Structures are given as C-alpha cells and as structure tokens.
Amino acid sequence: MLKAIHNGARLYVVDPRRTSSAQWADGWLGLDVGSDIALANAIGREIIEAGLCNHAFIEHSTLNFQEYKAGVESYTLEYAERETGVPAQAIRELAHAYARADRAQLCWTLGITEHHNAVDNVLALINLSLLTGHVGRYGSGLCPLRGQNNVQGGGDMGAIPNRLPGGNDVEIAEQREPFERAYGVSIQAKPGMHLTEMFDAMEHGAMTVVYIVGENPAQSEAEMDRAIRLLSGLECLVVQDMFLTKTAELADVVFPAAASWCESEGTVTNSERRVQRVRKALDPPPGAKDDIEILCEMAFRLGHDWGHPSAEEIWDELRSLSSWHQGMSYQRLEAEGGLHWPCPSEVEPDSKFLHGWLWQHPVGGPLAPFHAVEHDPPIDKLTDDFPVRLTTGRRLESFNTGVQTSGYTSPLRRGESLDIHPDDGRSWGISDGERVRVVSRRGEVEVVVRYDPILRPGLTFMTLHFQDDVATNLLTIDATDPKSGTAEFKAAAIRVEKLNVEAAKTVEVAAVAGGES
Amino acid sequence: MTVAATTHRLHLKTNRTVDLTVDGQHVRVPEGSTIMKACQEVGIGTPTLCYEQTLTPVNACRVCVVEMEGSRALVPACARKVEPDMVIWTDSERVRHSRKLVLELLASSVDLSYAPDEVQGYLDHYDARPERFGPPDTSDGAVHRDHTQAGHHIPTTNGYAATVAQPPKIDNELYIRDYSRCILCYKCVEACGVDAQNTFAIAVAGRGFDAHISTEFAAPLPDSACVYCGNCIAVCPTGALIFKSEYDMRQAETWDEERQTETDTICPYCGVGCTLRLHVQDNRIVKVTSPMDHDVTNGNLCIKGRFGWQFVQNRARDTGVEESVGTS
Numbered sequence: 001m002l003k004a005i006h007n008g009a010r011l012y013v014v015d016p017r018r019t020s021s022a023q024w025a026d027g028w029l030g031l032d033v034g035s036d037i038a039l040a041n042a043i044g045r046e047i048i049e050a051g052l053c054n055h056a057f058i059e060h061s062t063l064n065f066q067e068y069k070a071g072v073e074s075y076t077l078e079y080a081e082r083e084t085g086v087p088a089q090a091i092r093e094l095a096h097a098y099a100r101a102d103r104a105q106l107c108w109t110l111g112i113t114e115h116h117n118a119v120d121n122v123l124a125l126i127n128l129s130l131l132t133g134h135v136g137r138y139g140s141g142l143c144p145l146r147g148q149n150n151v152q153g154g155g156d157m158g159a160i161p162n163r164l165p166g167g168n169d170v171e172i173a174e175q176r177e178p179f180e181r182a183y184g185v186s187i188q189a190k191p192g193m194h195l196t197e198m199f200d201a202m203e204h205g206a207m208t209v210v211y212i213v214g215e216n217p218a219q220s221e222a223e224m225d226r227a228i229r230l231l232s233g234l235e236c237l238v239v240q241d242m243f244l245t246k247t248a249e250l251a252d253v254v255f256p257a258a259a260s261w262c263e264s265e266g267t268v269t270n271s272e273r274r275v276q277r278v279r280k281a282l283d284p285p286p287g288a289k290d291d292i293e294i295l296c297e298m299a300f301r302l303g304h305d306w307g308h309p310s311a312e313e314i315w316d317e318l319r320s321l322s323s324w325h326q327g328m329s330y331q332r333l334e335a336e337g338g339l340h341w342p343c344p345s346e347v348e349p350d351s352k353f354l355h356g357w358l359w360q361h362p363v364g365g366p367l368a369p370f371h372a373v374e375h376d377p378p379i380d381k382l383t384d385d386f387p388v389r390l391t392t393g394r395r396l397e398s399f400n401t402g403v404q405t406s407g408y409t410s411p412l413r414r415g416e417s418l419d420i421h422p423d424d425g426r427s428w429g430i431s432d433g434e435r436v437r438v439v440s441r442r443g444e445v446e447v448v449v450r451y452d453p454i455l456r457p458g459l460t461f462m463t464l465h466f467q468d469d470v471a472t473n474l475l476t477i478d479a480t481d482p483k484s485g486t487a488e489f490k491a492a493a494i495r496v497e498k499l500n501v502e503a504a505k506t507v508e509v510a511a512v513a514g515g516e517s
Numbered sequence: 518m519t520v521a522a523t524t525h526r527l528h529l530k531t532n533r534t535v536d537l538t539v540d541g542q543h544v545r546v547p548e549g550s551t552i553m554k555a556c557q558e559v560g561i562g563t564p565t566l567c568y569e570q571t572l573t574p575v576n577a578c579r580v581c582v583v584e585m586e587g588s589r590a591l592v593p594a595c596a597r598k599v600e601p602d603m604v605i606w607t608d609s610e611r612v613r614h615s616r617k618l619v620l621e622l623l624a625s626s627v628d629l630s631y632a633p634d635e636v637q638g639y640l641d642h643y644d645a646r647p648e649r650f651g652p653p654d655t656s657d658g659a660v661h662r663d664h665t666q667a668g669h670h671i672p673t674t675n676g677y678a679a680t681v682a683q684p685p686k687i688d689n690e691l692y693i694r695d696y697s698r699c700i701l702c703y704k705c706v707e708a709c710g711v712d713a714q715n716t717f718a719i720a721v722a723g724r725g726f727d728a729h730i731s732t733e734f735a736a737p738l739p740d741s742a743c744v745y746c747g748n749c750i751a752v753c754p755t756g757a758l759i760f761k762s763e764y765d766m767r768q769a770e771t772w773d774e775e776r777q778t779e780t781d782t783i784c785p786y787c788g789v790g791c792t793l794r795l796h797v798q799d800n801r802i803v804k805v806t807s808p809m810d811h812d813v814t815n816g817n818l819c820i821k822g823r824f825g826w827q828f829v830q831n832r833a834r835d836t837g838v839e840e841s842v843g844t845s
Contacts, residue, residue, distance in 0.1 A: 146787070148788055149783055149785055149786060151788060242828075259829045261782055261783060268783050269790075274790055277781075278782045281795040281797050337792075338813075399825070404828045408690075410745065412820065
C-alpha cells in the first residue's frame with residue numbers, strides 16, 4: 001500500500017482510531033464505532049447527487065438501483081456528520097475521490113465484520129463499488145483483508161455451515177450430489193450451525209458433544225465466562241490442538257497436533273484467494289500427530305477405513321470435486337508460487353480477480369444486485385452508567401489469544417492496557433499508567449491505562465492478546481449478526497472506575513481511627 | 518531439502534530494446550535495463566555488495582564498476598542504465614584494479630568473516646590483499662564510534678590499518694547489530710525506509726571514515742522507532758545484522774550451515790500469505806528468511822513472521838507431551 005502511495009495513489013482511511021495507515025493517508029475519517037452504514041450510504045447518496053455514478057455499468061450489470069437510490073435518499077451529508085462524527089466536507093471529498101478515480105479499491109478488516117450487522121456493513125460497501133463500477137477490473141475491487149493465514153481456505157474447503165468444498169451449496173442437490181457419490185454417504189440438505197448457534201445449542205442441551213480443532217473459544221469468544229460455562233457442561237469435549245490451551249484444559253480428551261504450517265504438508269489460501277503450499281520443516285514433538293493422521297484414526301475407530309492418505313492425495317480428491325481448484329496440481333502450485341481460484345483448468349492461467357464477467361457483453365453471469373441497508377448503531381448503547389465506547393483489535397507483535405505469540409520475546413510488547421485519549425484521562429482524573437477497573441454490562445476487569453493520542457475522546461481500545469492476565473472478553477458483547485454469526489467485538493459500552501477510591505477511603509478511616517487512639 | 522521453485526515475474530514497462538557491446542559481444546536488452554542486466558544476458562557475472570533486486574541502487578560499494586568507452590570515470594553496472602551503442606569492458610586492467618582496491622579497503626577495515634562465501638570469492642578472484650595495509654589498529658577508542666564529532670577523527674597509527682572495530686550492540690532478544698562487520702552499503706537504511714518498511718528507524722550518521730549506521734541519537738533499538746520486521750537483516754550482505762539465535766549459536770560455536778536445511782512454507786499468522794524460508798538445524802528453526810523473488814511481499818516480513826516462530830519449539834520436544842494430555 002505504501003508503495004502505491006509513493007507511486008501517487010491516494011489513500012483514505014476510515015477508522016475510529018488514527019492508525020499508522022491513517023498517518024499516511026490523504027484523508028482520515030475518524031468515525032464513531034458502528035456508524036459505517038451511515039457513512040457508506042451518505043457517500044453513495046453524494047455520488048448519485050453529484051452525477052458521478054457509472055450509469056453505463058449500473059444499467060448493464062446491476063439490479064435494484066432505484067431501490068438503492070430511494071434507500072439512501074435520507075442519508076444527507078449533514079445527517080452523516082451527526083451520526084458518524086465525521087465532517088460533511090471530508091465525507092464529500094472521499095465520495096468524489098472514490099467516484100472519480102480510474103481504479104479504486106475498498107479494503108476492510110474486522111472493523112466492518114465484527115458487528116451485529118456485519119453483513120449489512122459489507123453490503124453497504126458493495127453498493128459503492130456497483131455505483132462506480134470499481135469491481136471486476138484489474139486494480140479495482142472489494143478486498144476483505146483476512147486476519148488468519150487460512151481463514152479463506154477453511155471456508156473454501158467447506159468449513160462453513162452451508163457450503164461444501166469449492167463453494168458448493170449443501171441445499172442445492174446438483175451441487176451436493178457429486179460429494180455424496182464421491183464420499184459414498186448422504187449429506188444432510190440443510191445448513192449446519194455456525195459457532196454462535198452451537199453455543200446456543202449447548203445452552204439448550206441440544207448439543208452435548210463438541211470436537212474442537214485448532215481454536216481457543218474459552219478465551220476468544222465474546223462473553224467468555226458463558227463460553228467456559230457451556231464448554232465445561234458438555235457430556236464430552238474433544239480438543240485437537242498444538243497447545244494445551246485454556247479450551248484444551250476443559251476437555252475430556254486432547255489430541256496433541258503437529259503444527260500445520262511447519263510440521264506437516266498441505267496448502268493454505270490467503271486473502272487474495274491464492275492457494276500456496278505449506279511444507280514440513282520440522283519433526284513434531286513426540287506424541288503430536290499430523291491432523292490428517294488424527295482424523296483418519298478417528299474415522300477408523302468409527303468404522304471407516306480411510307487408509308493413510310498423503311496431503312497431496314487429499315488435495316487431488318478435492319480437485320476432483322471443486323472446480324475452483326481443479327487446475328491446481330501440487331506441481332503447478334510449486335512452479336508458479338501459488339495460484340488464485342477459480343482455476344478450473346491445468347492448462348489455463350489462474351484468476352487474478354473475480355467478477356470480470358460483469359463487464360462482458362452480454363453479462364457473463366447473474367446481474368449484481370444493490371441492497372439498500374439501514375444504519376443500525378451498536379447494540380451495547382452508551383448511557384450515563386456506561387458512557388464510554390470500548391473497541392477491540394490487535395497489536396502488531398501479538399496475535400489473537402496469544403498462544404503463539406507469547407512464545408517469543410518482543411521489545412514492542414507492553415502487555416494489556418486500556419488505551420484512552422489523553423484528554424479523557426485528564427477529564428476523568430486518571431493518569432497514564434494508572435491501574436483502573438473497567439466495567440461493562442457483562443463483567444469487569446482491572447487493567448493499566450495508557451494514553452494514546454491515536455484515539456478520539458470517548459473511545460477506548462483493548463486487545464484479546466493477554467487473556468490470562470486481563471480477560472478482555474469478559475467485557476465484550478456476544479450480540480451477533482444473524483446472517484454471519486459474528487459477535488460485536490468492536491463495540492462494547494463501558495465505564496472506567498478509579499481503583500484507589502476505596503483504597504483512599506480505607507486510608508481515611510485508618511487515619512480517623514488512628515486519631516482516636 | 519525442499520526449497521520451492523518460485524517464479525520470476527518480470528514487469529517490463531516497454532517493448533523497446535537497446536543494442537550495446539559488452540566485452541566485445543553484442544547484447545540486446547529492454548530499454549531501461551542496467552548494464553548489469555546486459556552482462557547477465559551474455560553470462561558475465563558482476564560482483565556486488567550493495568545491490569539488491571528489491572532495493573533502489575545507491576552506488577555505495579563501487580565493487581560492480583565497469584569501464585564505459587567515452588566516460589572519464591568508471592560507472593556502476595548495478596545502477597547505470599544502458600544506452601544505444603554503449604561499449605562496456607568488465608574485465609579491463611582498470612576495472613580489475615579498481616575492484617581489487619575497493620575490496621582491499623573494505624576487507625582491511627571491516628570484519629567480513631560472516632559474509633557469504635561469494636564475497637571471499639571476490640577477494641580471491643581479484644587477488645585482493647587487505648593485509649598490505651598493516652595489522653588492524655586497535656589503539657583508538659572504538660567504543661566511542663557512535664558519538665564521534667565531525668572533524669574530531671583520530672588518525673590511524675602509522676603502519677596500521679584503520680578499522681571500524683567496535684563491540685556488537687546486543688539490546689534486544691530478536692537481533693543484534695555488529696557494526697564492526699558493516700561496509701556501509703545502505704541496504705538496511707533503504708529496507709527500513711521507502712523501499713520496504715517505511716519506518717525510518719535508522720540512517721547514516723557521521724562523515725567520512727566516521728560515517729556509520731545509527732538510530733536517532735544512537736538510541737538502543739527498544740527506544741528507537743524499530744518495529745523489528747527484520748527486513749534489514751534480510752538484506753545485510755556481511756552479517757552485521759543477524760538473528761540473536763544465529764549470534765548465540767555462533768558464540769557457542771554450534772552454528773553449522775552444512776547441517777541446515779531450508780524449507781519454504783507459509784507464515785502461520787495473518788492472511789497476507791508471506792513465504793517463510795525456515796532455516797533448520799537439528800530440528801530447530803534457527804532463522805527465517807523470505808525469497809526476494811516471491812511476489813506476495815518480495816522478501817519482506819513483519820515481526821511475527823520473522824521472529825514469532827519460537828512457539829513451535831517451546832513445546833515439549835524431548836520429554837513427550839503425553840503427560841500434558843488432559844483427562845479431566
């Protein structure tokens with residue numbers, strides 16, 4: 001991105017915090033947490049109003065433009081300024097820069113998706129790309145930046161409730177049947193549960209046995225005390241992991257696993273849909289087995305002899321069932337340094353970008369629909385009791401619940417803190433480095449305050465990296481998006497309490513008592 | 518050893534070509550190519566120290582210089598663009614003499630013992646004899662090099678070679694800086710700056726022989742702007758910047774590249790998909806690099822990819838993990 005900036009690209013950063021990316025930007029739109037749709041709709045309205053939409057593209061390739069236009073009619077710049085806290089002029093500038101650019105991309109991360117209306121947030125951004133035709137062309141597009149090395153690949157392999165590998169829909173018979181034939185089993189024709197629904201099912205007793213592979217929900221879930229209670233109450237919990245995580249400590253059975261990225265063979269898929277090879281460089285510790293071996297041993301004990309397939313044999317089976325991956329032989333993945341799906345043929349190049357068919361004459365697939373969506377602020381409302389917004393995220397040198405990054409010493413690591421704007425610190429009478437109590441409607445933690453001028457007054461920030469020391473997820477809300485199942489990690493309401501109030505009282509009492517004696 | 522072949526993807530901006538002559542051979546290369554590229558076309562190798570394919574050429578080391586007919590001075594092959602009908606000589610007496618002297622001056626003042634074998638190869642090829650400047654001068658206060666004032670240079674004792682000798686800077690657990698091995702090629706400064714990381718934690722301080730790479734006010738790394746991406750280590754040609762893990766093993770005399778394997782895999786952290794080249798000795802990762810010619814990040818990593826692998830070897834390796842299996 002910085003290379004592009006040095007080459008003259010313009011960058012606008014929309015983020016409640018003035019991040020290091022924002023410091024390189026032409027414009028920083030420091031919006032209030034959870035006001036993304038108000039902003040996006042106002043940008044859309046301004047683009048329409050200023051006559052900057054790509055009418056040829058809209059007519060040729062999209063549906064429902066009139067509904068969208070009517071839907072954003074009330075999102076004036078003035079309204080958006082009130083709802084988002086961003087000056088109308090800055091919103092107008094971004095709208096014009098985006099619409100007038102030859103090529104433009106919208107990139108986002110969990111700030112868009114960790115909300116109770118995550119899917120609507122994404123749809124609001126898709127609408128902007130349809131309005132301007134910034135999609136399906138080299139250098140333009142929509143780019144969710146993935147936070148983990150294979151979160152894309154996991155979904156592509158069918159580890160989402162309504163999909164089979166290669167994006168095939170479990171509910172569509174002709175997409176499901178090839179898998180039933182190949183696997184010799186029948187597959188239920190309705191979606192399974194996502195993680196949030198699973199926890200609800202545990203709560204209601206509908207789910208009593210859980211097998212967790214490589215995830216630490218006892219620390220990574222919002223409202224983690226609930227997650228721990230539900231996992232502890234299961235009839236049987238099996239955990240397969242590289243580490244004895246906090247989740248594994250709750251388990252009835254633990255399968256020690258090899259590190260998939262350096263102790264076994266396979267593939268991962270990055271943010272740009274590029275499938276790349278991971279390779280074995282180390283022997284795993286004694287007792288730890290490759291994930292494939294563990295799963296095949298499980299299958300054998302359940303009465304299915306899957307043999308001892310290699311990673312490549314399993315990959316080749318996938319290729320026979322997923323048209324996205326058909327052309328990606330191991331040989332080709334090695335030779336070309338990774339390939340982007342869809343790659344249906346071994347003799348053709350891979351696909352550097354998607355949705356190019358929207359530009360074909362006639363359109364080479366279904367038309368792209370606009371979705372009118374409405375601004376809907378975070379569930380956890382700010383009130384007099386909980387007047388401060390807490391948002392969560394990562395810091396450069398650490399990762400998620402820290403099970404991996406706690407393994408190395410980083411000079412950048414300072415441990416957990418509640419980051420606040422210095423102005424807030426002064427008005428609340430809380431100094432830099434002071435230990436405080438942070439209280440939300442769900443729980444409370446004690447943590448050290450750090451002044452950080454990249455925040456805006458009223459906004460605070462914590463991470464999930466040091467849950468053993470400071471369990472941030474006791475504070476977060478598990479209000480989830482019904483469409484994606486994602487919890488609203490990005491928006492909790494809190495209050496910050498001084499710790500030394502009681503201590504000061506105690507001192508006072510002691511002094512009084514001392515005076516009497 | 519399972520090093521993956523990665524593709525070389527050339528991004529040429531023009532279809533026009535330029536004809537020139539190198540050592541009497543006709544060469545045709547795309548417009549905008551360097552003389553070094555033209556040399557490669559006809560199989561002529563060029564010694565380089567400060568050149569890196571991912572960095573802007575800075576012409577600092579002068580070891581790649583060639584003779585260009587019509588030019589008063591020798592020209593750097595790594596940076597000078599080809600022009601029509603250029604006539605280049607890469608192995609003339611003048612070129613050989615210049616390369617030899619440059620190598621002698623560097624090798625007499627800098628400890629090149631951690632430099633790759635090819636650097637020693639250059640010295641042998643050009644018959645460089647750095648020892649002719651005399652034994653290293655150890656009399657001056659080398660430890661004060663960080664704070665030398667301009668104009669206060671202490672001349673070397675007669676008959677002794679001036680050196681940049683100084684103790685290594687060990688101020689964090691990730692990497693160390695041993696500037697007694699630094700030839701001032703500027704590659705680390707470029708990698709920390711606009712060519713890669715854009716952090717600007719280091720720059721060249723001082724003048725003349727007292728010039729050196731430094732953080733602001735020579736602050737220790739933890740007090741500097743450094744973000745520990747290690748992209749400077751990746752480009753250092755002489756081992757002045759090395760992983761703490763490598764440094765410790767070298768001190769313990771257990772570092773043995775003969776016994777190391779290199780395996781390319783993908784970083785276990787975020788979704789960018791950087792290739793990590795794991796250097797493994799005795800079933801332990803000892804350092805991590807990334808191939809410069811892979812187009813995801815062209816050899817650049819962040820702190821987690823470069824240094825965040827320790828967790829795999831913190832797990833019980835010798836005792837077995839059975840005892841830690843939960844049976845609650």
